[in-house]
Amino acid sequence: MAARLCENCSGQYHSTHTSQRLEISYMLVLIMLGKVFLDFFMLQIKAKPVKVSFMGYFCISVALLDFTLLLSLSFIFCFEDFALWGVRVTEYHICLLTQICSLTYGRVPFPAYLLAALDYYSTVSHTSQLPTRARKLLYGFAVVVVWIAGFFCTLHVPAVSEELEMQNSVSPSQCPVSGSWQSSSVSWAMVLLLGTALLARWKEVTSMLLSARLLSLSSQPVLMFPYTHNSNNSTCCKWQLLSRLLLCFLGTWAPFVALQVVVVLLGVQIPAYVEMNVPWLCYINSFLLAAAYWCRCHDVELTEEGWSTDPFVSWEFCFMPFNNESTKAADKPGTVIVIC
Numbered sequence: 001m002a003a004r005l006c007e008n009c010s011g012q013y014h015s016t017h018t019s020q021r022l023e024i025s026y027m028l029v030l031i032m033l034g035k036v037f038l039d040f041f042m043l044q045i046k047a048k049p050v051k052v053s054f055m056g057y058f059c060i061s062v063a064l065l066d067f068t069l070l071l072s073l074s075f076i077f078c079f080e081d082f083a084l085w086g087v088r089v090t091e092y093h094i095c096l097l098t099q100i101c102s103l104t105y106g107r108v109p110f111p112a113y114l115l116a117a118l119d120y121y122s123t124v125s126h127t128s129q130l131p132t133r134a135r136k137l138l139y140g141f142a143v144v145v146v147w148i149a150g151f152f153c154t155l156h157v158p159a160v161s162e163e164l165e166m167q168n169s170v171s172p173s174q175c176p177v178s179g180s181w182q183s184s185s186v187s188w189a190m191v192l193l194l195g196t197a198l199l200a201r202w203k204e205v206t207s208m209l210l211s212a213r214l215l216s217l218s219s220q221p222v223l224m225f226p227y228t229h230n231s232n233n234s235t236c237c238k239w240q241l242l243s244r245l246l247l248c249f250l251g252t253w254a255p256f257v258a259l260q261v262v263v264v265l266l267g268v269q270i271p272a273y274v275e276m277n278v279p280w281l282c283y284i285n286s287f288l289l290a291a292a293y294w295c296r297c298h299d300v301e302l303t304e305e306g307w308s309t310d311p312f313v314s315w316e317f318c319f320m321p322f323n324n325e326s327t328k329a330a331d332k333p334g335t336v337i338v339i340c
Helices: 002-044 052-079 092-105 109-123 134-158 156-167 181-200 202-211 234-266 277-297
Strands: 082-083 088-089 211-218 220-226
Touching: 002 052, 002 092, 002 202, 002 277, 052 109, 052 134, 052 277, 088 109, 088 211, 109 134, 109 181, 181 202, 202 211, 202 234, 234 277
Parallel strands: none
Antiparallel strands: 082 088, 211 220
């Protein structure tokens, strides 16, 4: 009787763990399906065509890698147990692939954001004279190098290999995935920089919001603000530019900023394979572009093409130059398109 009870317990234990593995695999596939849908949705809703950039190519690479991971997980989940090139593939590999991708995604933010910042710093002022074709090849090569380096670190750095082995030995019915300390550091830095800039220019940003007017110019909506132009004071002009950049950025990404502040303050640990997504990269893209505009404000060319790098934030309304003769929509003296 005791032996029979033991056998029943063993079978029930095995059945419970099998059910948990199926549930975890199912949840991972659903999470990746939602992420892939969101990635391609963000890539398709661009408000306008934009210039080629490293961050644009990196966003496409993230979407393609997510889609590849989704196909791999779905294939394993559907066929459950099969042999591929002499290797037995089971549902265990759904967790393993997710862990490898999570560790890889967690090690590419710093190099990717650094390359994007250098790219914008050199291109917003048109100091880079590379042809478009050569620039595309350079961006593609840089993206491939970043991902290969991240994958190499994940598999070959001893500390990472030990972390992966430790995660896999926790339990066959669990799939622990790590967060990215690089993304957490970037989030903290962005929140501190945005908070400091907003506190420093709070009065001017508030006055600009209260005095803003929405007009129509050439069938396009245009925001107009009253301001005092200080052509002889470059320092004051640069601080005014910061206020307008904050207005542009927060006007588009305010809900995302609020969510980021909540995540940072609560210390929420988001798995790296979820946190590295196209909406997050678009948000980072706008922040880096604004930083590049502000750092090189005296070298930026005031042309419409020069501000067409961001598919979501309309930087043009802050910088499009107009003469007094062409601003017929401005019916009050001293009200012109905001320009530094």
